[in-house]
Amino acid sequence: MRKNLGIISTVLFLMALVSWLPIYVDVKSYSEQSIFYATAGVVTGLFSSPNRYKLIGLAGNVLVLLFLVVLPYFFNLK
Secondary structure (H helix, E strand, C coil): CHHHHHHHHHHHHHHHHHHHHHHHHCCCHHHHHHHHHHHHHHHHHHCCCCCHHHHHHHHHHHHHHHHHHHHHHHHCCC
């Protein structure tokens, strides 16, 4: 079961990445959706067994959260 959590985390990263793309067209609702996917991906990645899917899922979801939450907060990018 823990091995599957890494795969789920990677899939959630890909879903967050795909739902993040329409932000460049100035659609606000997709931003909230990708933040939800990335947060769920980080949580599932933390509980998965150590393998490459865990690394991909955690790193990707953290980067998505960094670009969607942290950087706009500090640099006021709107």
